[in-house]
Amino acid sequence: MFTDQIHQAAEPFWEKSFEHPFIHELQVGSLPKDVFRYYLIQDRYYLSEFGKLHELIANEVDDAHGKQFLLEGAQGLKDGEIAVREGFFEQLGITQDEIDRTPIAPTAYNYVNHMYAELYRGTPQQAIAGLLPCYWLYNQIGQHLVAKGSPVELYQRWIETYDSDDYTGSVDQMIALTNQEADQSDAELRNKMQTSFVRSSAYELAFWQMAMDKQNWQVSA
Structure with missing residues (x-):
């Protein structure tokens, strides 16, 4: 399948994500809370645009089933994953004022712009392929970590979010949609879809490091 091909092309980035200190420290419970807090705020910006992209892409897709899935995905992000994040915000004392005052970090900004450009x-x-790593990588990370678990309840809840049956079902549908679109595309467009997928995978890896560094727009002295 096409998604097997693009997954293999992006494998170096995925392996680095699995091995990244953010993921390792989250699993063993040593990830600093301020790093996780920063990650959640930046991820909220990302997910907001991720949901908007679902709606915009749906308007351009001819297939009725694909259009419905994307629109439901946009609504699901509003009702589901963002709601889960807000539960984390409450537990960590993250306020709307803090969110409003925190600028989107360079990596998150570039990742979002990449997907709009696709x-x-x-x-x-290309845009559909660019969305897929966020779905698929998080699902694989959740499945990888859930057996080991995390001693920190907050981090364990984050892990379980991405191992749920509902989330896995959405991932499977997104993979199927990507394969369907690839099957109807010529070789040149499939190559562009692969490039989009690989670049998003690279940004997923960069997102972990962005959080560890608490990246900002300041120039280091």
Whole structure:
């Protein structure tokens, strides 16, 4: 399948994500709370745009089933994953004022812009491929970590979010949609879809490091 091919192309980035200190420390319980707090705020920005992209791509997709899935995905992000995040915000004392005052970090900004570019300067197919790593990588991380668990209840809840049956079902549908679009595309477009997928995978890896560094727009002395 096409998704097997692009997964293999992005494998070096995925392996580094599995091995990243953010993921390791989250699993063993040593990840500093301020790093996780920073990650959640930045991820909220990302997920907000991720949901908007679902709606925008749905408007460009001809297949009725694919369109419905993307629109449901957009609503699901509003009702589901963002709601889970807000539970984390409450536990960590993250306020709306703090969110409003915190600028989007360079890596998150660039990741979001990459996905918009795949849609507006590319094609809906490229944009779909660009969305897939967020679904698929998090699901694999959740499945990888859930057996070991984390001694920190907050981190364990984060892990379980991405190992749930509902989330895995959404991932399977997104993989199927990507394969369907690839099957209807020529070789040139499939290559562009692969590039989009690999670049998003690289940004997923960079996102972990962004959180560890609590990246900002300041120039280091």
